[in-house]
Amino acid sequence: MLPPDLPDRASALFFDFDGTLVELAPQPEAVHVDPALPGELSRLGGLLGGALAIVSGRPLADIDHHLALPPRFGVAGVHGAERRGADGVVRRMAVPPLDAALAPVQALAERHPMLRLERKPAGLALHYRQAPALEDACLAAMSEALARSEGMALMHGKMVVEIKPRRASKGAAVRSFLDERPFRHRRPWFFGDDVTDEAAFEFVLSVGGVAVKVGPGESLATHRLADPAAVRGWIARATSALAETPVERVSP
Numbered sequence: 001m002l003p004p005d006l007p008d009r010a011s012a013l014f015f016d017f018d019g020t021l022v023e024l025a026p027q028p029e030a031v032h033v034d035p036a037l038p039g040e041l042s043r044l045g046g047l048l049g050g051a052l053a054i055v056s057g058r059p060l061a062d063i064d065h066h067l068a069l070p071p072r073f074g075v076a077g078v079h080g081a082e083r084r085g086a087d088g089v090v091r092r093m094a095v096p097p098l099d100a101a102l103a104p105v106q107a108l109a110e111r112h113p114m115l116r117l118e119r120k121p122a123g124l125a126l127h128y129r130q131a132p133a134l135e136d137a138c139l140a141a142m143s144e145a146l147a148r149s150e151g152m153a154l155m156h157g158k159m160v161v162e163i164k165p166r167r168a169s170k171g172a173a174v175r176s177f178l179d180e181r182p183f184r185h186r187r188p189w190f191f192g193d194d195v196t197d198e199a200a201f202e203f204v205l206s207v208g209g210v211a212v213k214v215g216p217g218e219s220l221a222t223h224r225l226a227d228p229a230a231v232r233g234w235i236a237r238a239t240s241a242l243a244e245t246p247v248e249r250v251s252p
């Protein structure tokens with residue numbers, strides 16, 4: 001797979017967070033965000049009329065916390081279960097209470113303090129990065145959680161097993177952004193590193209967009225960058241190139 005070209009003024013850019021904009025860390029809260037990154041994202045988004053969004057498995061509030069984004073910056077969280085458009089309005093999928101689902105997972109996490117249970121607005125994630133031998137036990141507990149919940153789906157990411165709303169996907173989140181200004185009528189590009197990003201790759205490719213896999217591994221994507229540092233390098237090059245090109249009119 002080749003590295004991606006640079007975008008033009010009619011592009012809309014979508015970035016995953018963990019493993020794409022920041023390197024993976026031992027714990028979710030331990031990620032290091034390059035201090036220049038929020039400004040670089042805002043500058044690039046500004047050159048695209050605001051058509052740049054973050055699409056993450058993390059809660060939206062977590063992304064705001066790590067990137068300190070302005071209130072009208074597009075963000076989808078929990079794999080698309082919550083989404084803030086460029087109008088600043090947050091839309092959340094309704095999810096039945098997860099109390100019953102939580103019980104088997106909490107019991108396992110209490111028995112094994114190296115596991116990390118992350119409760120999200122519309123889902124649960126059980127991290128085993130500090131205890132890889134517990135992968136099967138995590139899968140079993142999360143499968144039981146799934147059986148105790150309604151309308152949820154299981155996902156096995158990087159050292160994490162999650163349940164999230166079945167209707168939520170990063171592909172659907174990107175589609176929703178493209179239905180709205182300032183994303184509408186633009187060519188979407190999606191950058192991601194994990195299984196949850198494949199739905200977004202499938203969608204952007206179906207509408208003639210560009211899919212960029214970050215790091216190794218099989219993927220539907222047609223382009224590849226080696227790691228988050230390479231993504232940040234691409235962002236810097238894209239910003240310089242766009243700053244030098246005249247503004248094109250993009251249909252509203």
Ligand SMILES: O=P(O)(O)OC[C@H]1O[C@H](O[C@H]2O[C@H](CO)[C@@H](O)[C@H](O)[C@H]2O)[C@H](O)[C@@H](O)[C@@H]1O
Pocket residue numbers: 016017018019023024025026027028029031055056057058059118125127129157158159160162194196
């Ligand atoms: O869609 P993403 O933005 O890539 O979010 C996917 C999950 O990322 C986080 O977990 C991952 O990153 C952690 C920090 O580097 C790492 O410790 C963990 O092993 C990874 O799975 C986040 O905590 C999850 O909620 C996201 O779903």
